[in-house]
Amino acid sequence: MSASEAPVLRRPNGRPQACEPCRRRKVACDHSQPICNRCRKRRKGEDCVYLVASPARITTRRTPLPSPISSISPSVRHISLTSPPAAQSTSTEGPVRQIASARRGYFGFTSYCTVYEETQNSLSQLQGCNSTCHSVARSLSHESPVETPPRIISARTRDMCLTVLRNVPDEVSGKVFFRGRPFESWVYYFAQKALDSFYEIFGHYFDASRSDSKLEELVGIICANTIKPFSDEESDPQRWMGQFSGRRVRWETLGMFFIFWSFNTHSITRRDSDNQDEFVQESRLVERECLGLCIDLCKEFSCCNTLLLFLCYRRSLVESMVSGDASIRAWTYHAEAVAMLTFLGYHVSDNDKPYQPTLSSEIKRRMYHQIYTTDMVIVSFTGRPPLLGRRFASTPLPLDIKNHDLFADQETLIKAAQGLDERGWNTDGIVYSCSPMRGRAIIAAIREDLFELALGQGQVISVEALLELRERELRAVSEFPEQLFYRPEHLEDPTVEVGILYARLLLKLEHLQNMFFVERLLLRHGHNQTDLLAVSFDLVSFTLPFWTHFDRLAAVRADSEWLVMAYAVPAGGILCLELLKPTLHNNPPHGRDITRSGIIQKLSLLVGFLDWIRPTAPNGDLCGNCKSIIKHVLDQALNASSAGYESTGAFDWDFSTQVDFDFDLLDTFDWTRPDFSVSQQSHT
Template structure:
């Protein structure tokens, strides 16, 4: 047989024999087995882990995905480029160069961040001392680079299952028009990555790879696109660029990666979350055969499968952290009411594993430390994105730890990550906008609310929350003294130093100059601050009654502000998918305090705890809470728990509005009924939904 030099271009269609029937690849032909003729590699060769040998004989020449040289790779790319249709108004589309699947195996051998207690640190100290005494000898530095024996780690190329998964993911990508529509629908004023970079990444997907995604998305086109993404993702992502254009180019266009696709899927998911249940006439055009919830699940699955492909390629970088963080948020938004319901999939063990993976990768990369780098300035986008991502990881950890009562996975005492600068995405991606105008605390002097502004504020508040959780969740045998007055003062001081753009005012609801994102982050900032005060008051109160007057005031404001996310939906257009879980986080514990205050006032003759907080005011807020819980509907995640809360609140209101024949009750009897005495170690402070039901102390089986 003629063994002429092989033609390295991937054929544009299935090779055929002279009689017109499809040509089998050479391994299948020699073994006389069925070949599915998939390009560039048939499924049988992938299953047998021999993709390098999958070659088609065409006109006496072997067509193979193996490239022996960069020259051949370039020639192959040029031949493919000529076959691809182009639009005259856009740059040349990226063409896929074939490569061996050996080259697609992960090449990242990074051992990650190693801190002060790690064993190499002690050897480095010895080596520095040895260099000082005997002079440097870099050839024997086994800690600085690859080992002398050039031992390579075991590599694993994508198999048939990986390619099938890749095809599923690629066919889940919406059409260009639908993708752009969903991206515009997602309004996230506290994005943890860089929204402007994401918008450009989205445009890059269609500019560079749109020719492979348009049309029917055949196996041939999907094979080329999957190979490109596998090839790019198998290479370690270089991120530490001082130039923003170099930073962006490393993962966009011809360098597009599975991580980037995973990030886009999460944003399409949140764009779907903002739609009406079955969509308007315009929205139904992009919904296809799905309603809002089903469409969210489709793109959430796309993100999860992208994560699986990233794991296969050992993608250990900040983009992977961003995918993991973004993937957590749909779970929180869809299912926070399910937190304490047994056998629920979202915030049970599955969700906790996802969250733990995000924390683990962030600390593996050392994002929890300052990581000074003299070659990359602090104001560069690569440095700021790392800080933003860790702030988001830390904030989420404090939220889910508060809701579940499980120990947080990180602690403020072990984190030294500086706050990200309060600068716009435009200034990060454009060197001409610099220098940044910031005050001594790192806030922008213009008073603008950038996507990072709330992230900074939440990180500061979460640092104090971390200290609160340490007090609440400490083991019974631990004996420590706590200065709650100092903790309260620090919380008040840090909130007072926040810029005016983060300060909520009651007039903001009627002020048309306050747009939806600004109103959203002002409400969140105020609520996070009130939550810390709520916990501090709960822990520090030692009075004879059930709670302090300050705690009642805080509770009334908390429930009022959280319910505004429902009552002011017209002012929060585009943010509906992001706020339902906040009601369960903040309104439920506040409602528990208000319910106790109502039950403490069986008649109009008994004075209220706080004179300015009247019975009608409390009833109004609890009535709104009932309305919200009814609005959630029986089909929502955790609907049973929501209905239980609604039942409790309704019973309390019925008792308050239509009290039974009163019987004189002493203060001692009342306190014994509620049994709210706390031991010194605080260990019965149950953070499960902030102990809402335990505070009510209802008899068993009454709900």
């Protein structure tokens, strides 16, 4: 039956149903399908949707306007999709309200919904209603049964689908390339199970006889599955995973696969290959494009959900590895992930006591703190205002439990939670995937307070406030469990897994960076540079292993560019200033053996690290600029006569113009420039 011949949808009273735009505007609708004439004249065809609610079900009918034909394929072909009714819902809310809530997302206290919800609750009490009136904000995932009629896919959408499926590897390659990364193993835990079921059921589509005609069959299946509602509130692990695995594979599932496929290609290619870097970069581009297509397809066929949020979060990180951490695309993709996070309401939690963990509640906690920590890291790199803040969030830290318990039955999950200490850390002495996530989130919360002082306008910063923040940082890190602390001997210990070694090193660097910020701000208030110098020396020292011990840390090679730029380079600027304007002979660090020779050695290794980063890397231009400055400083330090150095105590340089790393974003806080008084600045 064509769209023009489709029967008129009728309301329960028998009268024709108006489309949603006409109904909301309270104007007459001619009930034409797929698009009424009024919406056609207003060029609102994509919003022309018919909703009919009945006591048992809601029927929707929507046919979008034809999309522009993609240049990928000149052919105009259509795929008709049908989707069987979803499983029976147990929600007590009306179907129309549920559909609207799923589209509109979370609503807070100031929203228009709050007043009406309070009115509805009062009305229920007056009427003696025993049913619970759920908040609109919480009804996001309580989907009603939806019967989806046939839908036409445009040629452009078809080409998007086929582009994704053409890049899916065969079963053997797909399983070889599928490897997890540190901090994401909680996603990898179920992604691997979904991958196995995907190839078991649909593997024959990707064998040697692969063709577009075969893939079109799979396109119809995946699109029909993606249209089905996805419940983020499902707490049964098997039912939760069953929503996107097996025969119910969705575009979110494919996007998740591409994350774990291409991120690891560099670790299984030959290390002596001349084209390895080019291969890795090309792989990232394929991942970025396919991941972006999967996200666009998810948005077209479904509402926002946890899996789509994870894809958007990962896309921002992928983009930073392609175009650079300071690029506009990486920044906007990160902003989209933050917007989706708050849309879903994962930044708020009831914090009920005692807390009864569920799969859905723990996933929300993990997603919030992953994105929140990333936001603080980006602010550290760019100096741009944070997009998330704890003053508007109430989501506690996730529990430090292993993935096996998280995806087990409810009884096992509760038992695991009861075995944690009073701060939520595991008492097994093991680093689980959630352990470093918790540690980084704790450090990020203190960093947010530092940013308020460093980036805020019109604030009076007191020395007492800075000293209190420094004490908070030291106290917070001292309360970490022993298994999270890094020791230099871990680099040579083969029993320490690479993921755990990376987690410990990164936590150490994050802590030192907070101390770096504090000491730099204290320096502006008259404190001496001794502590800042010691922290800077450590920051460089603990970043260098990613280059000096590359064989040990090869699995995280992709993070090298931002690690050296985020942690070592700003600290290296302080070491450069020490060579140019020495202070060690007057005030050596207490209990530290930091010498001029040691500083030169660290900076020499840092130059080697920066030189190792290829010029075409995402942050390659920044690395090149920094390398040139450090080499210039070392040349001056090593070529100057020792007598001249000792007699003058400093080189005769114009600090205001020459010691500048020439990248504005990382220089937001002026880490690499000396402080000047007002009178000095007026003469520059």
